[in-house]
Amino acid sequence: MAIRKLNDWVPEVRAAARDKLLELAKATDPEYVVEALCIALFNWGSWGRIEDADKDVLLKIISDEKIAEALIQRIMFSASGPMTSLFSQLGRTPILDGHVEKFASLAVQPSLRAKAYRSLFENRVTWLEGRKWVWTDIRYCEKKLVPIVSERKLSVETPILDLLQESAKDRSSIVRRVSAEILIRELDTLDGIGKELADIFASDSSDAVSERGRFALKKLVESGRADAS
Template sequence: MRIKGEKLQIMEDKIVSAVRALADSINSGSNVAVDMSALIEVTSELPLSSFDYWERFIRSEFYSARMEASPLKWEVCSRTKELVTWLDLISFNGYKREEALQALSGAAPNTFFFSLATRRLNDWVPQVRKAAREKLPDIARSTDPKYVVDALCVVLSNWNSWGRIEKEEKEVLLNVICEKEIAKCLRARLVSSASGPMASLFSQLGRTPILDGQIEEIARSAIQPSVRAKAYRSLFEGRIVWVEGRRWVWTDIRYCEGRLKPIVGERVQEVKTSLLDLLERASEDRSSIVRRVSAEILIRELDNLGSKARVFAERFASDSSHSVSERGDFALKKLDELERANVS
């Protein structure tokens, strides 16, 4: 814990130094573009998993640094049009956040700053959300696709918890996803990432057409077993399923008892490969997670596979994974029951 605390302190010190340097250059009253290179460098090192913390920390430090300007500097600033920077996207002032979105153009300098712009789609001020809807597509098209994809991987895993984002804002993000280069990078990320919430990302990307015709390749090549399992399930079922959100359902209103029920969406997929071929591939996958999915599908499709059903059932029953073998045993029992019923 001590080492972790030391690393956190070092990072905070770097950010404070970079933020104060930026604030000093703005407070000088010069109309020349400010140098954000130090802040860009340090924010490029920040983990997106702690984004909320760093956004609050940087906002607080930037505000404090601006407030420490001498009266003379504030007098100079009042006579000149104040420069707008990317940090104004997290200003305490909603008018400043809106102004920043309207004024900024060109590429976001790194993933952190593109994430700042993206999060304005969930801003508590409606006018800021409107400005974000209008400007984010242009910013995304200008920004390095890697930065955009890094940000989207986090956003799409968490946006169901955003309390203010609405259908219009989600449509903006879905359109960004469909940009050619961004879509290409997202598909590559699904296949190549060894960690992260890629299975959840796969489901959310299923809202768009960017995975159409690509799911079999993902099922074969994705590094993460959970992604391959999701892809195979989508092929078996002919659809991609995702969670839209959650709504409260009363289970016993007399005692004020209830639970959050997932709201599920789906998109139909055209699958050209036969069920037998898909079962063959999935049953030979190196991960038991994928083999278990194929065993579940076997049980569901026992009546439609003819003599091949027993071949697969025996293969699964002898699997080294207990979760797979128990499904194989169940399939064999069901086949025996069907045979006895047919004989009688």
């Protein structure tokens, strides 16, 4: 209830909730705090009245060691729910940085593993900050909602080749598709290993993955490196 009051329509109520949240969180079982945080992190992009100061309070709560650990475990091992979105929102803080590789290899949800791998490949975490209206045709008063995406650089780096080899073996085609996309981007730096991975992707059972593998092989042929490797 206290967290939801951060979106109350009365400014004084929001301020009172902001002042008391840290105290309430410290006096509450971390599991209950995590339950409330999951709801807040997933929904605050649609909370029109929440302010940056309110978000800062929630991020301070998340930074508590016990709460952070409980939240990471919840996101990593939950079989259902918006865990990929929660992972992205948690990327606002550095508490994820030492765990992203674990998310990539151990997370239960395939979309979450894919998001973690992409974050490692790009060395950044992105999240949806909210949405804003943009005019598409002011003459006819037509407009649409567009997403506002923010990002933060990760403080850890993993060799691209290691990530490609691991993600290429993932049991989910969602993850392998991300791996194949990155392979295409990094072909010029991979030499013979690029050809091996392209062959693997080209024979994948998923059409989305095999299509990218064949495209990678085509690029290698066009550059004259397929036979040489």
